[in-house]
Amino acid sequence: MKRQVKVGIVDTMxxxxxxxxxxxxxxxxxxxxxxIVRSTVPGVKDxxxxxxxxxxKERCDVYLALGMxxxxxxxxxxxxxxxxxxxxxxxKLGKHIVEVFVHEFEGKDDKDLYSIFEDRTRKHAVNAVxxxxxxxxxxxxxxxxxxxxxADAGPLFQG
Amino acid sequence: MKRQVKVGIVDTMxxxxxxxxxxxxxxxxxxxxxxIVRSTVPGVKDxxxxxxxxxxKERCDVYLALGMxxxxxxxxxxxxxxxxxxxxxxxKLGKHIVEVFVHEFEGKDDKDLYSIFEDRTRKHAVNAVxxxxxxxxxxxxxxxxxxxxxADAGPLFQG
Amino acid sequence: MKRQVKVGIVDTMxxxxxxxxxxxxxxxxxxxxxxIVRSTVPGVKDxxxxxxxxxxKERCDVYLALGMxxxxxxxxxxxxxxxxxxxxxxxKLGKHIVEVFVHEFEGKDDKDLYSIFEDRTRKHAVNAVxxxxxxxxxxxxxxxxxxxxxADAGPLFQG
Amino acid sequence: MKRQVKVGIVDTMxxxxxxxxxxxxxxxxxxxxxxIVRSTVPGVKDxxxxxxxxxxKERCDVYLALGMxxxxxxxxxxxxxxxxxxxxxxxKLGKHIVEVFVHEFEGKDDKDLYSIFEDRTRKHAVNAVxxxxxxxxxxxxxxxxxxxxxADAGPLFQG
Amino acid sequence: MKRQVKVGIVDTMxxxxxxxxxxxxxxxxxxxxxxIVRSTVPGVKDxxxxxxxxxxKERCDVYLALGMxxxxxxxxxxxxxxxxxxxxxxxKLGKHIVEVFVHEFEGKDDKDLYSIFEDRTRKHAVNAVxxxxxxxxxxxxxxxxxxxxxADAGPLFQG
Numbered sequence: 001m002k003r004q005v006k007v008g009i010v011d012t013m014x015x016x017x018x019x020x021x022x023x024x025x026x027x028x029x030x031x032x033x034x035x036i037v038r039s040t041v042p043g044v045k046d047x048x049x050x051x052x053x054x055x056x057k058e059r060c061d062v063y064l065a066l067g068m069x070x071x072x073x074x075x076x077x078x079x080x081x082x083x084x085x086x087x088x089x090x091x092k093l094g095k096h097i098v099e100v101f102v103h104e105f106e107g108k109d110d111k112d113l114y115s116i117f118e119d120r121t122r123k124h125a126v127n128a129v130x131x132x133x134x135x136x137x138x139x140x141x142x143x144x145x146x147x148x149x150x151a152d153a154g155p156l157f158q159g
Numbered sequence: 160m161k162r163q164v165k166v167g168i169v170d171t172m173x174x175x176x177x178x179x180x181x182x183x184x185x186x187x188x189x190x191x192x193x194x195i196v197r198s199t200v201p202g203v204k205d206x207x208x209x210x211x212x213x214x215x216k217e218r219c220d221v222y223l224a225l226g227m228x229x230x231x232x233x234x235x236x237x238x239x240x241x242x243x244x245x246x247x248x249x250x251k252l253g254k255h256i257v258e259v260f261v262h263e264f265e266g267k268d269d270k271d272l273y274s275i276f277e278d279r280t281r282k283h284a285v286n287a288v289x290x291x292x293x294x295x296x297x298x299x300x301x302x303x304x305x306x307x308x309x310a311d312a313g314p315l316f317q318g
Numbered sequence: 319m320k321r322q323v324k325v326g327i328v329d330t331m332x333x334x335x336x337x338x339x340x341x342x343x344x345x346x347x348x349x350x351x352x353x354i355v356r357s358t359v360p361g362v363k364d365x366x367x368x369x370x371x372x373x374x375k376e377r378c379d380v381y382l383a384l385g386m387x388x389x390x391x392x393x394x395x396x397x398x399x400x401x402x403x404x405x406x407x408x409x410k411l412g413k414h415i416v417e418v419f420v421h422e423f424e425g426k427d428d429k430d431l432y433s434i435f436e437d438r439t440r441k442h443a444v445n446a447v448x449x450x451x452x453x454x455x456x457x458x459x460x461x462x463x464x465x466x467x468x469a470d471a472g473p474l475f476q477g
Numbered sequence: 478m479k480r481q482v483k484v485g486i487v488d489t490m491x492x493x494x495x496x497x498x499x500x501x502x503x504x505x506x507x508x509x510x511x512x513i514v515r516s517t518v519p520g521v522k523d524x525x526x527x528x529x530x531x532x533x534k535e536r537c538d539v540y541l542a543l544g545m546x547x548x549x550x551x552x553x554x555x556x557x558x559x560x561x562x563x564x565x566x567x568x569k570l571g572k573h574i575v576e577v578f579v580h581e582f583e584g585k586d587d588k589d590l591y592s593i594f595e596d597r598t599r600k601h602a603v604n605a606v607x608x609x610x611x612x613x614x615x616x617x618x619x620x621x622x623x624x625x626x627x628a629d630a631g632p633l634f635q636g
Numbered sequence: 637m638k639r640q641v642k643v644g645i646v647d648t649m650x651x652x653x654x655x656x657x658x659x660x661x662x663x664x665x666x667x668x669x670x671x672i673v674r675s676t677v678p679g680v681k682d683x684x685x686x687x688x689x690x691x692x693k694e695r696c697d698v699y700l701a702l703g704m705x706x707x708x709x710x711x712x713x714x715x716x717x718x719x720x721x722x723x724x725x726x727x728k729l730g731k732h733i734v735e736v737f738v739h740e741f742e743g744k745d746d747k748d749l750y751s752i753f754e755d756r757t758r759k760h761a762v763n764a765v766x767x768x769x770x771x772x773x774x775x776x777x778x779x780x781x782x783x784x785x786x787a788d789a790g791p792l793f794q795g
């Protein structure tokens with residue numbers, strides 16, 4: 001059922017962590033033989049066009065859009081615009097673009113923030129590959145409260 | 160007037176309840192013989208592309224987009240972006256995608272939240288099938304204050 | 319200059335008033351002979367796709383999208399998403415879709431709210447027919463502070 | 478370098494001032510011989526479709542979308558939806574639609590508000606004609622803090 | 637690997653600083669021989685259409701959309717609408733449009749604000765050229781916390 005996939009990674013210079021390195025390492029470990037291409041843009045608002053442009057050249061099966069959003073309210077608005085752009089890009093390509101955004105305010109301190117970057121990126125890198133290669137695998141976890149960045153919330157019990 | 164329909168269900172790993180199970184059970188009970196296909200994505204922002212991709216393979220008559228939105232303000236923004244993406248997907252497909260979103264803050268407690276998940280998903284599963292098979296049936300309830308998740312508000316009396 | 323038009327009405331089960339009944343009655347009174355088709359969807363977020371799907375079958379000249387928005391902040395957000403979807407649908411069809419939304423918080427009490435439903439729907443039903451049949455008629459009222467739901471604000475005097 | 482242009486004006490019945498009259502007067506004075514067509518819609522949310530529909534018939538070189546936004550928060554949201562629709566319409570047409578919105582809360586009093594309507598509409602009418610006939614003219618004012626509705630802010634000095 | 641590129645600059649009359657002058661100077665210094673075309677529009681909401689219209693004539697490899705956003709909440713909303721329009725334009729063109737927006741509230745005083753204008757525009761001018769000529773160059777700075785307008789934030793250390 002599995003098939004070899006080609007993953008396109010678009011990341012940013014704005015982010016304060018090399019998110020693509022986590023994604024590439026995770027994919028290489030878990031899915032050796034996966035083809036990876038990577039492109040870097042200035043910031044999150046450039047990710048949507050970055051995926052569309054990379055797709056024209058590389059025709060990947062799925063994309064990872066990796067970015068950080070700053071802590072000011074205007075940054076949150078920029079992240080919102082970036083996300084809407086990514087929704088547009090998904091429609092244009094008819095493909096999944098797994099958005100991995102870390103908001104700077106999410107971390108309690110630098111160490112915590114760093115761990116969110118790593119955890120979220122690694123988990124979504126796996127999700128991206130599975131969406132393209134073996135989507136049935138994801139249905140095993142449907143409704144299970146999976147989280148990226150923190151520990152899973154887990155399923156809700158009926159109480 | 161009724162015709163057999165094919166329903167596409169897209170749900171998420173993020174949700175803390177297996178919403179698709181409610182939808183499938185409800186459709187099987189009320190509309191036996193309905194064809195159902197199902198696909199799972201990581202979170203609500205992936206639902207729009209999930210419907211478009213499922214449509215390419217399965218050409219369903221109608222889609223159910225099932226998801227949970229977290230309780231933080233940033234989660235509400237994510238849900239908003241997901242909803243705008245779903246509006247784009249409806250335009251692209253020219254089909255109904257019945258959005259079933261449960262916001263984590265809606266529940267007074269876990270039990271209440273669980274019941275919202277079940278009630279909303281089951282009712283909208285019926286709505287989705289009727290939209291595709293027998294839309295005139297819905298007009299009987301036009302303006303009747305129908306609710307999904309809670310009891311109906313009912314019609315407003317002129318006072 | 320006038321020509322007979324075909325009006326498509328899409329309304330919802332969520333609304334607490336039968337808005338379509340007002341629209342149909344008003345059009346029948348003021349513009350006898352107008353062809354009217356009607357379709358019902360669950361809630362406001364389904365209106366955009368409802369218009370697009372109705373258009374595929376009926377090719378109306380103009381659409382009325384009738385809906386109610388609940389009183390909670392999350393409802394206001396849903397109404398916003400619905401409106402953006404309707405803007406997309408207008409672009410897709412290249413036709414007017416007159417959006418008639420009543421927000422539950424607009425009414426001082428049930429009676430007042432009911433009167434907003436009726437007034438806004440009846441006036442916009444007339445607007446919709448004129449947009450399709452005799453748009454020059456609307457220019458007579460340009461800048462006159464016309465309101466739907468309440469009495470007209472009227473023109474602003476230079477002071 | 479200049480060429481005769483055709484300007485499409487779409488205005489609303491909701492506005493409390495006849496904005497189109499200012500635009501037409503200004504264009505006739507400053508650019509005699511310019512062809513003007515005009516169409517009126519109910520409110521700001523109808524402007525985007527109004528431009529697209531007018532374009533199908535008239536193929537203008539540029540459009541003016543004239544409207545007023547009410548003073549309540551829900552009105553501001555409506556204006557936002559209208560603006561997003563206008564952005565969509567620009568993309569569809571590949572033409573400029575100069576949006577001239579006056580928010581009711583901008584005026585200190587009726588007289589002040591009226592003067593904003595007139596000043597903004599007249600100045601943007603000139604901008605619209607230049608965008609279509611002689612865009613290089615606008616570059617002379619790049620970065621000069623030009624304002625419509627009030628006096629120019631002027632350029633920022635390096636301090 | 638490098639190739640000569642053609643850059644399209646769209647700027648505004650609303651801005652209080654001649655942003656295009658910084659961009660042109662920077663590109664001429666760093667990338668002599670680069671072809672530059674420039675077009676001016678009234679304000680930020682006109683930038684998306686400005687890029688699309690310039691593209692029809694000039695077919696640039698990449699665009700810079702330069703603008704200032706005022707300090708009132710309604711201005712922030714306008715900037716938001718402008719940004720969404722720019723995301724639409726990127727999808728339409730399948731090209732990068734590097735958005736360089738300066739919000740008037742960002743500056744502590746006029747001098748500080750002016751320096752943000754210059755720093756952000758110059759740095760993004762370089763980014764735009766590299767995106768079109770030598771995108772691999774940007775990957776060297778992926779995750780390095782690059783900033784435009786202020787000093788770089790730098791990479792986050794694991795703590």
